[in-house]
Amino acid sequence: MTDLSLTAAKRASRRRWILLAPALILLVFAASGPLLITVIFSLLTPGDYGGVVWKFSTDGWFGVFAQRDIFDGTFGWSDAHLSIFWRSVKLSLITTVACLFFGVPTAYFIATRPKKQRGFWMLLIIIPFWTNLLIRTFAILELIRNEGTVNSLLIWAGVIDAPIQILYTEFSIILGMVYVYLPLMVLPVYASMERFDFSLVEAAYDLYATRFRVLRRVILPLVKPGIVAGSILVFVPSLGAYVTPRVMGGGNQLMLGNLIELQFGQGRNWPLGAALSMTLLAIVMVALIVYVRAAGNEEVQHG
Amino acid sequence: MTTAISARSLRKVYPGTPPVEALAGADLDIQDNEFFTLLGPSGCGKTTLLRMIAGFEHPTSGSLDMFGASLLDLPPYKRPINTVFQSYALFPHLTVSQNIAFGLEMLGKPKTEIKETVAQMVDLVQMSELADRQTGQISGGQQQRVALARALAPKPRVLLLDEPLSALDFKLRKEMQLELKRLQTETGITFIFVTHDQEEALTMSDRIAVMNAGSIRQIGAPRDIYDHPAERFVADFIGDTNFLSAQITSSNADRARVDLSSGESTSARLPEGGARDGQVTLAIRPEHAKLVMPDDGLLRGTLENIVYFGTDTHIHLRLTDGTPFTLRQQNNSETELQFAKGDTAGIRFAPDVAQVLKD
Numbered sequence: 107m108t109d110l111s112l113t114a115a116k117r118a119s120r121r122r123w124i125l126l127a128p129a130l131i132l133l134v135f136a137a138s139g140p141l142l143i144t145v146i147f148s149l150l151t152p153g154d155y156g157g158v159v160w161k162f163s164t165d166g167w168f169g170v171f172a173q174r175d176i177f178d179g180t181f182g183w184s185d186a187h188l189s190i191f192w193r194s195v196k197l198s199l200i201t202t203v204a205c206l207f208f209g210v211p212t213a214y215f216i217a218t219r220p221k222k223q224r225g226f227w228m229l230l231i232i233i234p235f236w237t238n239l240l241i242r243t244f245a246i247l248e249l250i251r252n253e254g255t256v257n258s259l260l261i262w263a264g265v266i267d268a269p270i271q272i273l274y275t276e277f278s279i280i281l282g283m284v285y286v287y288l289p290l291m292v293l294p295v296y297a298s299m300e301r302f303d304f305s306l307v308e309a310a311y312d313l314y315a316t317r318f319r320v321l322r323r324v325i326l327p328l329v330k331p332g333i334v335a336g337s338i339l340v341f342v343p344s345l346g347a348y349v350t351p352r353v354m355g356g357g358n359q360l361m362l363g364n365l366i367e368l369q370f371g372q373g374r375n376w377p378l379g380a381a382l383s384m385t386l387l388a389i390v391m392v393a394l395i396v397y398v399r400a401a402g403n404e405e406v407q408h409g
Numbered sequence: 410m411t412t413a414i415s416a417r418s419l420r421k422v423y424p425g426t427p428p429v430e431a432l433a434g435a436d437l438d439i440q441d442n443e444f445f446t447l448l449g450p451s452g453c454g455k456t457t458l459l460r461m462i463a464g465f466e467h468p469t470s471g472s473l474d475m476f477g478a479s480l481l482d483l484p485p486y487k488r489p490i491n492t493v494f495q496s497y498a499l500f501p502h503l504t505v506s507q508n509i510a511f512g513l514e515m516l517g518k519p520k521t522e523i524k525e526t527v528a529q530m531v532d533l534v535q536m537s538e539l540a541d542r543q544t545g546q547i548s549g550g551q552q553q554r555v556a557l558a559r560a561l562a563p564k565p566r567v568l569l570l571d572e573p574l575s576a577l578d579f580k581l582r583k584e585m586q587l588e589l590k591r592l593q594t595e596t597g598i599t600f601i602f603v604t605h606d607q608e609e610a611l612t613m614s615d616r617i618a619v620m621n622a623g624s625i626r627q628i629g630a631p632r633d634i635y636d637h638p639a640e641r642f643v644a645d646f647i648g649d650t651n652f653l654s655a656q657i658t659s660s661n662a663d664r665a666r667v668d669l670s671s672g673e674s675t676s677a678r679l680p681e682g683g684a685r686d687g688q689v690t691l692a693i694r695p696e697h698a699k700l701v702m703p704d705d706g707l708l709r710g711t712l713e714n715i716v717y718f719g720t721d722t723h724i725h726l727r728l729t730d731g732t733p734f735t736l737r738q739q740n741n742s743e744t745e746l747q748f749a750k751g752d753t754a755g756i757r758f759a760p761d762v763a764q765v766l767k768d
Contacts (some may be wrong), residue, residue, distance in 0.1 A: 303496070303498065305494055305496055305498040306498050306500060306501075308463075308465055308485070308492075308494070308498065309492070309494060309498035309499075309500070310500075310511070310515075311464075311465070311484070311485040311486050312463060312464075312465075312485050312486070312490075312491055312492045312560075313486075313491065313511050313512035313515055313559070313560075313563065314486045314487075314512055314515035314516050314563065315486055315511075315515045316486055316515075319515060323511075324500060327502045328501065328502055
């Protein structure tokens with residue numbers, strides 16, 4: 107009796123492990139493993155031609171925030187890095203807000219179309235995903251460069267005499283990132299709006315709520331999960347964006363992603379690159395915690 | 410008596426190919442403090458009419474007044490009218506009491522007054538114990554009560570109810586019918602109730618407007634409409650009816666002498682504005698006729714089927730001219746059916762229970 111139930115329990119436990127295996131393998135090899143390697147690399151000494159030397163050092167982490175003055179050897183804040191951090195956070199925030207500004211009405215528009223037409227509108231949103239990111243970015247570059255379509259048209263129309271410098275500015279980076287990440291905002295917001303019961307809007311109108319109040323008291327609280335998800339989906343990759351700032355910023359408007367790439371490439375300072383990566387991760391986590399907490403609190407107030 | 414809602418030639422056409430005429434010129438006066446029901450099959454325009462009164466739809470033409478002032482330029486949030494929606498449309502992110510307080514908050518009532526009114530309303534619909542629940546955590550019947558309390562809380566002049574009982578099960582529906590009637594009497598608010606359920610309409614309403622294909626066919630008290638349907642559609646839609654063809658031989662103000670297909674003659678009521686002579690159709694309710702010996706009947710027929718329903722028995726006959734006829738007999742200890750399937754029997758009904766139809 108006991109033997110039998112024992113083998114049954116063993117078999118059940120083995121089956122559990124087998125079923126868990128794909129998830130575990132993915133976690134170990136794709137998430138925890140690389141992360142662990144990055145942490146270890148950030149605590150080693152850079153090799154002369156890239157790579158790392160297996161010697162413990164905190165120089166990598168030190169270099170994230172501080173720098174040694176080349177003349178008198180004293181330490182000071184690393185202004186270059188801090189300004190890059192600041193620019194990354196700022197541009198990502200602006201990108202997120204801009205995506206909200208354009209994405210929420212877009213999602214609302216699609217969600218309020220007749221059911222048959224929604225697929226078509228969603229298709230238009232998703233089509234850019236089918237093309238390579240680099241190609242799309244270069245396409246925008248072609249539009250806004252000094253001899254590009256926009257400037258040529260404006261000159262031809264006589265609005266301006268000389269081309270406006272759009273490319274290689276923070277604006278062009280934001281433009282590129284909003285273009286690339288907008289679908290990531292539209293999709294989750296649309297998903298929550300599609301489930302939204304529009305008879306609630308009528309109910310609110312009926313109960314003396316003006317248009318603005320309907321939006322604030324009924325629609326926004328109910329589609330907030332979508333807005334939160336969309337904001338996270340846009341903000342996180344924006345913060346680590348690499349291709350768009352590289353192409354649209356022309357190399358003089360570095361963001362965190364470019365700085366990290368620089369350390370693993372020309373900089374040949376892998377520990378610093380690894381430490382910067384961990385810093386990026388930390389910024390993302392702090393931002394997410396703050397954001398989700400704030401979003402949650404508001405809900406409690408409403409109620 | 411004051412008129413609460415007054416509609417004149419109210420018309421609504423939805424654009425399209427071809428355009429759909431949802432409401433074809435409705436004329437209607439609903440009195441203050443009245444329980445008024447719009448009754449009709451789906452697609453008859455009753456919901457369109459209700460949504461126009463609420464302000465969700467704008468009429469294509471016609472006028473719509475409330476206590477003498479036009480409603481047409483007012484958006485829904487400026488009309489002192491509240492709606493109980495078919496789907497209830499409770500706000501899922503708010504609790505029961507917050508739902509009920511919503512309208513009052515939007516009206517900018519002081520906090521203490523809101524609290525008081527909400528407490529009253531919660532009490533009125535017997536939901537005090539569940540006041541702090543989320544609306545997703547309560548049953549359908551309870552949601553229905555909350556929707557009702559939410560619509561009543563701002564003390565509207567007129568309350569619109571869009572098939573609010575259709576999602577409830579039979580027993581709960583019976584309870585809520587009585588409850589609604591009680592609330593209407595207690596609050597003195599004009600109720601405009603939309604339903605496709607004729608029984609619901611008959612039990613609750615002061616007056617009923619029967620609608621079909623975008624127009625109002627007949628308006629009257631439940632008893633009027635049931636006993637004296639003006640046309641075939643009304644007679645058929647409300648209750649069961651037997652249709653007989655007959656010939657008017659003479660008529661005065663509201664009565665006519667008619668010859669039945671059997672050759673016998675009887676007296677029937679005339680509808681307002683209907684035919685006064687010639688070939689007409691009569692409507693006779695199954696419970697207004699009774700079975701008698703073949704020779705005593707106004708009509709004669711063969712019993713084709715006898716169906717026992719507990720409280721009453723339905724007897725299906727075929728008349729000698731081939732028309733089907735149904736008879737309903739109440740079952741009690743004294744009534745015993747003397748006929749069996751296949752027998753020939755006579756059918757009798759009192760003078761004036763037969764109603765001449767307009768069409």
